[in-house]
Amino acid sequence: MSRPRVVAIVLALAAILVVSLLPTWRAEAATPAATPAPAAAAAPAKAVPHPLPTLPPGRVVLLGRIAHPVLLTVADLAAKYPQHTQTVSFQSGAGPQTHTYTGPLLYDVLQAAKPALRSDVKNDALRYAAVVHASDGYESVVSWGEIDPGFANTEALLAVTQDGVSLAKEGPRLTAPGDTKGGRYVSGVTAVTLVRAGL
Ligand SMILES: Nc1nc2c(c(=O)[nH]1)N[C@H]1C(S)=C(S)[C@@H](COP(=O)(O)O)O[C@H]1N2
Numbered sequence: 001m002s003r004p005r006v007v008a009i010v011l012a013l014a015a016i017l018v019v020s021l022l023p024t025w026r027a028e029a030a031t032p033a034a035t036p037a038p039a040a041a042a043a044p045a046k047a048v049p050h051p052l053p054t055l056p057p058g059r060v061v062l063l064g065r066i067a068h069p070v071l072l073t074v075a076d077l078a079a080k081y082p083q084h085t086q087t088v089s090f091q092s093g094a095g096p097q098t099h100t101y102t103g104p105l106l107y108d109v110l111q112a113a114k115p116a117l118r119s120d121v122k123n124d125a126l127r128y129a130a131v132v133h134a135s136d137g138y139e140s141v142v143s144w145g146e147i148d149p150g151f152a153n154t155e156a157l158l159a160v161t162q163d164g165v166s167l168a169k170e171g172p173r174l175t176a177p178g179d180t181k182g183g184r185y186v187s188g189v190t191a192v193t194l195v196r197a198g199l
């Protein structure tokens with residue numbers, strides 16, 4: 001195995017460890033102080049509890065039902081997969097937006113990570129979805145059937161540039177060609193988790 005690959009796997013495993021330790025950490029943080037604060041001072045919780053820690057932008061970890069976790073930089077996304085260019089428009093709170101993105105297909109990135117599909121279940125892939133997680137805790141889901149070339153074939157990218165500007169620092173951006181509203185154009189992507197949504 002190449003050295004960068006070993007480093008990537010070690011980093012990914014470290015990320016998993018942090019994720020698995022988080023509930024303990026939360027429990028500790030939740031331990032009441034010796035002198036409880038008066039009820040009136042109790043502020044509503046700022047963040048919704050979430051199983052993923054706040055990950056710094058600039059790297060993406062692939063998790064879930066794949067052969068093994070994969071840690072990628074924006075440079076990896078720009079070099080290791082076929083690159084696509086698309087110009088797309090969406091509605092946002094700031095009005096309509098049109099941008100040109102480049103980057104790999106989310107589908108190709110997930111395929112390279114070897115989804116752990118069941119061969120004994122008819123069209124098992126159609127029960128899967130990718131949960132795309134951002135550095136600010138924002139999340140959106142894309143189903144396998146949407147991005148599979150054999151089905152809806154939506155060319156969702158993990159974009160590494162927007163309008164010619166690198167997203168290396170803030171992290172890649174999911175694109176959702178065909179979506180009217182911009183809600184699934186998740187910026188600052190830090191994790192993509194392949195889940196099996198079948199019952
Ligand atoms: N990480 C993250 N991505 C996000 C959002 C967000 O709050 N956090 N908002 C979404 C929504 S609702 C819209 S309309 C677009 C707005 O794109 P802009 O931030 O480039 O203006 O980003 C989407 N991507």
Ligand SMILES: [Mo]
Nearest residue numbers: 092093182183
């Ligand atoms: Mo939005």
